[in-house]
């Protein structure tokens with residue numbers, strides 16, 4: 343009977359078989375310790391020369407790192423560790439004998455590891471990040487459905503910009519001129535809420551970002567959510583509840599992964615409290631007090647975000663930014679025409695910005711003025727202006743960068759480890 347080593351606790355004392363890969367092998371005279379990964383879990387198999395045949399012992403000696411193998415044995419409790427189980431080997435077959443594996447179990451430089459990303463994914467840390475990423479996606483889906491959002495997919499080929507023309511990827515599109523890879527599905531799901539009330543999309547988006555930071559990818563996964571009849575205050579509440587839900591979900595479902603990642607779990611637990619809020623204006627004042635020379639009207643840099651969150655156990659909203667540095671679709675603040683009703687959510691522990699959201703301009707004339715003022719090609723936004731012609735309502739939404747959230751919750755330094763095959767300004771392969 344083939345089982346996964348993650349289910350060993352249910353089979354103590356039984357003869358079982360597992361299939362997987364040899365991660366590591368250590369010998370101590372007539373005993374060999376094999377570290378096996380079967381994809382679902384990691385386990386130790388112990389082979390004693392005295393209790394197996396000479397042929398099986400020879401197979402064990404032959405097996406190389408990353409060889410695919412099949413092992414039979416008896417499940418036993420680990421002699422020293424509580425709740426840990428191991429396999430006492432009775433038989434081992436090599437399914438494929440791996441060639442000399444390029445990634446040794448020692449430190450390699452990041453470029454070498456990224457060049458071997460297709461193999462590096464098998465390491466413990468990458469395994470944990472892949473699983474955590476999957477859990478975070480499940481948490482998104484669960485929370486959003488619980489709050490009556492449904493999934494509506496948005497296109498990737500688009501004729502216009504959502505987030506400014508400077509980061510667009512352009513591609514020739516048959517006889518129809520140029521198409522651009524989507525920077526965010528927001529404009530399309532704004533159309534869909536007039537049909538279904540609340541919806542979200544979740545897929546890859548593209549930014550021709552020239553920035554070489556630890557937080558920027560050129561292809562990343564964005565979850566855009568949009569809701570009719572939701573205004574600024576409620577929009578912030580939905581974002582806050584979503585993030586708390588995701589963190590709780592990971593603490594509940596990803597204990598093994600978070601332990602492997604050596605994540606400070608206590609810090610994650612502290613996120614379960616009301617988030618802090620500063621208006622942009624307050625944030626600038628606070629930054630000046632903290633010694634920053636940022637000027638009103640400038641975007642916040644990584645250092646500014648770090649200063650604003652360094653003493654906080656919970657993520658911090660910076661809301662109501664100057665209109666001049668934000669996209670055309672954001673709603674003007676009725677109390678101050680120079681500001682918009684938007685927010686950025688900054689994560690703790692140097693996680694940086696994880697969400698950008700806003701109430702949308704629902705007034706036909708104000709929106710049209712903005713489209714014109716920004717020099718956007720009017721006809722490409724005609725369908726979007728239709729949404730303000732026919733049954734326009736107050737509405738809001740936000741976009742979460744999946745890899746930013748994975749980076750924060752996993753405690754990973756560089757975002758390139760938070761997506762299986764990263765694309766950055768300097769990397770297209772493998």
Ligand code: 4AD
Pocket residue numbers: 504505525526528549551557558559560562564565566567695696697698699700739740741742743744745746
């Ligand atoms: O703040 P952004 O640009 O917002 C939008 O695109 C809106 N249209 C979303 C919406 O309201 N539906 O991006 C949203 C989030 C950021 O907060 C960040 O988490 C992530 O997307 N992000 C990136 N992640 C990785 N690499 C990049 N180059 C990113 N740019 C943005």
